[in-house]
Amino acid sequence: MQEFKSFEIKKEEIVPLAKKMKENGHRLVMIHGFVDKEGKHVVNYQYEVGNCIESYTVKGEDTLPSISEIYDVAASWPEEELYELMGVKFEGLNMRGRLFLPDTMLEGQGHILVTPLDELRKKTLKEGE
Amino acid sequence: MGYTIPIGPYHPSLEEPIHAKLYTEGEVIKDAEVFIGYNHRGIEKLATERNFIQTLTLVERVCGICSHSHPFAYAMAIENIAQMEVPKRGQYIRVIMAELERLHSHYLWIGLACHLIGYDSLFMYVWDARERIMDILEEISGNRVNYGMVIIGGSRRDIDDEKRKKILNMLDDLIEPHNRMKDIFLNDKTAALRTKGVGVLPKDVAERMGTIGPHARASGVNVDVRKDAPYSCYDEFDFNVPVLNEGDVWARVVVRVLEIEESIKIIKQALENLPEGPINLGNKLPKVPAGEFTARHEAPRGQVVYYVVTDGGQTNYRISIHVPTFKTAPTVPYMLKNNTIADAGLIIASIDPCFSCLDR
Numbered sequence: 001m002q003e004f005k006s007f008e009i010k011k012e013e014i015v016p017l018a019k020k021m022k023e024n025g026h027r028l029v030m031i032h033g034f035v036d037k038e039g040k041h042v043v044n045y046q047y048e049v050g051n052c053i054e055s056y057t058v059k060g061e062d063t064l065p066s067i068s069e070i071y072d073v074a075a076s077w078p079e080e081e082l083y084e085l086m087g088v089k090f091e092g093l094n095m096r097g098r099l100f101l102p103d104t105m106l107e108g109q110g111h112i113l114v115t116p117l118d119e120l121r122k123k124t125l126k127e128g129e
Numbered sequence: 130m131g132y133t134i135p136i137g138p139y140h141p142s143l144e145e146p147i148h149a150k151l152y153t154e155g156e157v158i159k160d161a162e163v164f165i166g167y168n169h170r171g172i173e174k175l176a177t178e179r180n181f182i183q184t185l186t187l188v189e190r191v192c193g194i195c196s197h198s199h200p201f202a203y204a205m206a207i208e209n210i211a212q213m214e215v216p217k218r219g220q221y222i223r224v225i226m227a228e229l230e231r232l233h234s235h236y237l238w239i240g241l242a243c244h245l246i247g248y249d250s251l252f253m254y255v256w257d258a259r260e261r262i263m264d265i266l267e268e269i270s271g272n273r274v275n276y277g278m279v280i281i282g283g284s285r286r287d288i289d290d291e292k293r294k295k296i297l298n299m300l301d302d303l304i305e306p307h308n309r310m311k312d313i314f315l316n317d318k319t320a321a322l323r324t325k326g327v328g329v330l331p332k333d334v335a336e337r338m339g340t341i342g343p344h345a346r347a348s349g350v351n352v353d354v355r356k357d358a359p360y361s362c363y364d365e366f367d368f369n370v371p372v373l374n375e376g377d378v379w380a381r382v383v384v385r386v387l388e389i390e391e392s393i394k395i396i397k398q399a400l401e402n403l404p405e406g407p408i409n410l411g412n413k414l415p416k417v418p419a420g421e422f423t424a425r426h427e428a429p430r431g432q433v434v435y436y437v438v439t440d441g442g443q444t445n446y447r448i449s450i451h452v453p454t455f456k457t458a459p460t461v462p463y464m465l466k467n468n469t470i471a472d473a474g475l476i477i478a479s480i481d482p483c484f485s486c487l488d489r
Contacts, residue, residue: 034438096162098166100169
């Protein structure tokens with residue numbers, strides 16, 4: 001059966017961990033993120049280790065090092081997505097512009113995971129006028 | 130002299146909206162970029178306002194083709210957090226639906242590939258075979274897509290003996306058209322000339338980019354979550370994971386043709402050994418404690434990943450959905466390089482993209 005293990009790590013451990021995982025042949029399944037109830041960013045680096053997902057969580061950081069040098073597009077696309085959805089910045093990430101959201105929702109105007117739905121609806125209505 | 134040629138986001142050669150910029154010299158593509166996001170519907174955000182049963186209906190609409198895969202993976206995540214054990218018969222029915230979905234999805238894409246190489250008679254032949262599966266899906270669930278077969282804790286509808294026989298008969302009837310189609314792709318010059326050596330993705334690049342699903346398996350990467358991290362009742366069935374090493378469009382077609390045969394094997398085993406007993410734990414709103422889980426399901430295009438966070442309330446605190454096209458679309462620029470403009474549509478389509486899934 002599928003298993004899930006969660007660990008908390010510090011920002012400084014992200015790159016060494018990614019290098020170790022890559023050397024050991026483990027796939028980066030995804031980088032997920034959300035904002036906790038205190039308004040802090042939570043970012044999970046999830047690796048496939050056998051039948052288990054090992055989830056390494058970094059809490060409360062607005063800027064993180066990119067691991068796109070190590071995991072290529074498997075990391076750069078999720079990192080771009082996390083910037084768009086919740087405003088986490090990744091140092092060393094070559095941003096291509098927009099990934100999912102309209103151009104008008106970039107640069108702090110969107111970040112839909114941290115913007116209440118009623119505000120997003122007002123914004124959409126205003127743009128449609 | 131070089132030209133920049135835009136394709137899409139809406140273009141006759143594209144299945145769904147994506148924008149590609151091709152940087153060309155003469156007829157040859159020297160570099161390319163792809164841009165997505167034309168179907169973004171904010172489904173992850175909407176899911177934070179839905180309870181667990183409402184979310185099943187919502188996530189089923191992430192994709193029209195793999196509309197069983199999404200609620201399957203979501204339900205597994207919730208069931209793991211709530212430590213619910215799905216009855217065996219419910220697990221078998223989920224797997225039967227998942228594999229029927231793989232059959233119709235693969236036939237759909239193989240048909241499109243035939244259409245894109247100009248082999249329209251084969252396109253119609255393949256889609257005619259696909260219709261038999263769609264009819265059975267409608268027979269089981271009442272719908273051709275968005276089957277509504279998954280509930281938290283099991284399956285919504287049973288497969289009775291009459292339906293079981295109908296599915297087995299349909300699978301037997303499928304053998305002849307399937308073998309004919311397989312023979313054409315393995316031996317016909319027309320199909321080979323348009324697909325062999327086109328849009329090659331070597332194994333080392335596929336591994337570096339972390340691609341998944343039949344797209345990766347056509348490039349020699351043996352990755353399939355049904356074998357790597359078995360879930361539901363997949364460990365009870367005997368099946369193989371076809372892997373080819375060519376990495377071109379031809380291999381992507383053939384790997385799907387072979388996967389169809391393995392899926393038929395799984396469905397037959399499941400139907401012949403369908404356990405007695407309940408199909409679910411009741412259709413009540415489950416009590417889900419605070420927790421988190423990442424569930425994975427091998428959808429037709431590859432691994433669907435659902436990361437779900439709950440806080441003890443009746444709604445999801447966060448669901449993060451990642452679909453196969455998120456891992457296959459980034460490989461498109463690499464595959465386009467040094468191919469001709471005429472093959473661009475076929476190469477983009479060869480990942481069997483689902484941009485509705487991808488954008489969510």
